[in-house]
Amino acid sequence: MNLEILIKYLFLFTVGLITGTCGNDKLPREWKQGVELPAIFPDYAGITIPPNIAPLNFVIQEPGEAFMVRLTSKNGNDVTIFSRIPAIRINGSKWKKLLAANQGEELNIEIFCQNKGIWSKFNTVRQIIAREKIDSFLSYRLINSAYVLWFEMGLYQRNLENFRESPIIQNKSVNGGCINCHSLSKNNPEKFMFHIRSDFPGTVIYNNGKLEKIETKTDFTLASASYGAWNPNGRHIAFSVNKINQNFYVFKGQSNEVSDKYSDLVVYDTQSNILTTSPEVSTRSRENLPEWSADGKTIFYISAGEATNDSTRMITRYSLMRIGYDPEKNLWGMPDTIISAKLTGKSITFPKCSPDGRFLVFCMTDYGYFTIHHKKSDLYILDLKTWEYRATNEINSDETESYHSWSTNGRWLIFSSRRLDGVHTRTFIAHFDETGKFGKPFVLPQKDPDFYNNYLHNFNRPELMTGKINVSPQKIRDAAREDAVPVVFDPKVNIDALSGASKIKK
Structure with missing residues (x-):
């Protein structure tokens, strides 16, 4: 295999790892049922979420060589994610359809971890999808936590329905003054x-x-x-x-x-x-x-x-x-x-x-x-x-x-x-x-x-x-x-x- 082809395959393999998905949306045939909730970060267990919020991506803080996540609710549009890494990123369009179809219903997040070829399933993480939307944008000031760098700051706005953030004004445009x-x-x-x-x-x-x-x-x-x-x-x-x-x-x-x-x-x-x-x-x-x-x-x-x-x-x-x-x-x-x-x-x-x-x-x-x-x-x-x-x-x-x-x-x-x-x-x-x-x-x-x-x-x-x-x-x-x-x-x-x-x- 020449060097160019090798680099191409390595790149595609790396992308698959980074994105956390590989197209396998079938659940394991067998697994061991656990009795505890999985440790995830951020903590999204037991919360009520707006029906127009961006995907709640998270990290599974449990050992594993492979991970499977399934999101389900009463009215369908389930989402299944397979990942070789514990960082779980949810497809935005699928997430949006799932929430839109299930306003007022319970959202179930099932998490599976594979260790030495054996799959284990944790207790289901449950959320409520509210019927009431949240305002679609958020504005805030971003400033360093240490005051020695206070001169780098700005006002920003974020679309809460996705992850797009844009500056309103950055203080470098006013000679580093305080905004x-x-x-x-x-x-x-x-x-x-x-x-x-x-x-x-x-x-x-x-x-x-x-x-x-x-x-x-x-x-x-x-x-x-x-x-x-x-x-x-x-x-x-x-x-x-x-x-x-x-x-x-x-x-x-x-x-x-x-x-x-x-x-x-x-x-x-x-x-x-x-x-x-x-x-x-x-x-x-x-x-x-x-x-x-x-x-x-x-x-x-x-x-x-x-x-x-x-x-x-x-x-x-x-x-x-x-x-x-x-x-x-x-x-x-x-x-x-x-x-x-x-x-x-x-x-x-x-x-x-x-x-x-x-x-x-x-x-x-x-x-x-x-x-x-x-x-x-x-x-x-x-x-x-x-x-x-x-x-x-x-x-x-x-x-x-x-x-x-x-x-x-x-x-x-x-x-x-x-x-x-x-x-x-x-x-x-x-x-x-x-x-x-x-x-x-x-x-x-x-x-x-x-x-x-x-x-x-x-x-x-x-x-x-x-x-x-x-x-x-x-x-x-x-x-x-x-x-x-x-x-x-x-x-x-x-x-x-x-x-x-x-x-x-x-």
Whole structure:
């Protein structure tokens, strides 16, 4: 056999091994029946999955010289996979047909392993295929886990129905500046915003096909806008304005702490270019992290006492608050405490309201609000009808749970967690049923079954989207590099009433 033919055969053989399939879809004639579930990574046993999710590829963590997997459900369209390696990749088109035909049914995953010519079968891994779809796209920031490489980051979008990922903007296009705090209106990719720090500072807003860049710092606000939330009306954006500090640690378990010396709330009108506030949310206390109610008439937020020194700046606890606001009339109500940090002894952060207005999910930790570095941070849910809240133990883990967002139908929650290795932030998905309970969460599926054991970037601030952001990274880059248009501070705000607020200039 000449060298060219030998290389050709070796290449075809290697491809067969890499893909994990070889066309043999017949089950073994005989096997030994086991009594335990197989060890697989990621853990996809006992979960509820969207009917439009990408294939849940996985690695069989059991010894074997060959592997067989069969996926079955009540209404047919079974999928059988034979592999010489434990990495199992499911054909996308077959997977899609299987899920489409069996919405609301149980999905059975049978796993066989061959050792020394003898096949063994494990107990069946079972899942539920939900009837409710998840929003088809996800946006997130990818950033290195080590701050020495923070200057390499970007905003990306991923099609959840397959594995296609594309950049929204990479910070190398703005001289390595920080790109952060992206937000959408009701998961709408036509209403999207993010901030840029360092070079080309400002806030880029994509609003129904129009790109613009604004500067939100005024003579009457202490800083440029930080954490933002769109009103469901798609016109107004609530922001916090923060004087942010970071402290870095050398001990194990926590790399740094983000805290604020000052913070207030403002609301920006995208049509009039006016930034407004109220003396009730611009005080010496630290108002932070606004979130709109489903009807757009209430702002939920967190608040902590004044930072009189470094200790009270860092080791502080936030209460959950609300205040009425009528965006059409620009009228503010009075603040109201929902859950007091004095009573819980904990700190609340990242309130997120469900689309139907019934529930509010938030994080609770020992202190502070930037929970991604807090191992003890857990998710909680508040019933806005009964005003009772509880820890969502069905989705919490022993590691960090942090930023989260809802699907538009209110049946899926995605959240950040470090449960896989305690170091890297990954995106998890959990079903939310009619009784107010979450199903077992599962990690965002990837094309490479072993992806999470090799990928070193963090998935930061995941936000579900109903579709793709259909504007090119080049156009977003061009808008980001333009001069920012200054916003106008609301002339109707009583400036004298703000004299006791956070570093307000009169």
